[in-house]
Amino acid sequence: MKESLAQLHTQPFAAEREWEVEGIPVLAAAISLPEPVGAGSALTRRIRRYYQLQCRAFLRYCEHWLLPQAAAEYRAALETSRPLPCFRAELGYRVTYNEGGLWSLYTQSRETGPPGRWLLQRRGDTWDLAAGYPVALSSFFPAGHGWKKTLLSAAAEEILRQEAAGIAQYHDTWRQDLRRRFNAQNYYLSQEGLSFFYPMFSIAPAAEGVPVFTLPYAAQGPALPAPQPAPQ
Structure with a gap:
């Protein structure tokens, strides 16, 4: 097998x-x-x-x-x-x-x-x-889940937190840029959660490099599939 x-x-x-x-x-x-x-x-x-x-x-x-x-x-x-x-x-x-x-x-x-x-x-x-x-990125969310809206909302919350803390700076148009420049292929997994990112310059000045946002794993998504047992 x-x-x-x-x-x-x-x-x-x-x-x-x-x-x-x-x-x-x-x-x-x-x-x-x-x-x-x-x-x-x-x-x-x-x-x-x-x-x-x-x-x-x-x-x-x-x-x-x-x-x-x-x-x-x-x-x-x-x-x-x-x-x-x-x-x-x-x-x-x-x-x-x-x-x-x-x-x-x-x-x-x-x-x-x-x-x-x-x-x-x-x-x-x-x-x-x-x-x-x-x-595909959508595979980590339940069927019918509005996963793109979830990701964009998480990114917006993180941007507001970073700017309030003075640890990062984004373009004045970042809310529109989050939607326009989102690419479902720009993601990877980590132990902390599902990380998705934006191209350099797309939502922030060059000094911010490649902006990355991480959404922790949760029952309603993103969620890792259960490990499959090896064939006998």
């Missing part, structure tokens, strides 16, 4: 690349992404391919989007006798939940260029190890 995994064991696989203009390095990329360990299965092969494709997509993004910017900055620096810049792009990951047949993590890239310019981009993934596919 098909084996049911309670946890997924992985190790990082790394890749690095450097681009030059006229023999001078202008852009460097470093990648660390998860790779399943142990005997191969349809699930581990699928997950391995998924993150290998993400690795290749990130390198293409660096070459086709960041490299032209780095080359332009390099030539501008030559013309004005400024220090030559070297852009850097990093892609890494963090596993946030790995039990009960669910494996959840986020990958995050960081781009740095000339002083004062940086960008974070985050992506969340939650895998059902029994089915072998990603899990």
Whole structure:
């Protein structure tokens, strides 16, 4: 019978690349992404391919989007006798939940260029190890539950708390931005609850990075499914 995994064991696989203009390095990329360990299965092969494709997509993004910017900055620096810049792009990951047949993590890239310019981009993934596919955010709420309204209300309450305490600052339009920029794919699980996030700049200034909100697990959702017994 098909084996049911309670946890997924992985190790990082790394890749690095450097681009030059006229023999001078202008852009460097470093990648660390998860790779399943142990005997191969349809699930581990699928997950391995998924993150290998993400690795290749990130390198293409660096070459086709960041490299032209780095080359332009390099030539501008030559013309004005400024220090030559070297852009850097990093892609890494963090596993946030790995039990009960669910494996959840986020990958995050960081781009740095000339002083004062940086960008974070985050992506969340939650895998059902029994089915072998990603899990939709709605799966953690009862059928018919207004889960989006619940999440937006939780985020609004947390923003009001943070601003009242003076520990964070958001755009004046954050109430509208919460609805407009919400993406049901931007979530991951943790021991504390279901965490959902917004892109950098979308609801807050750059200094706030990637805004994250966590809704604790509860009977009415979000709720983790009961662990399934292994097949006999």
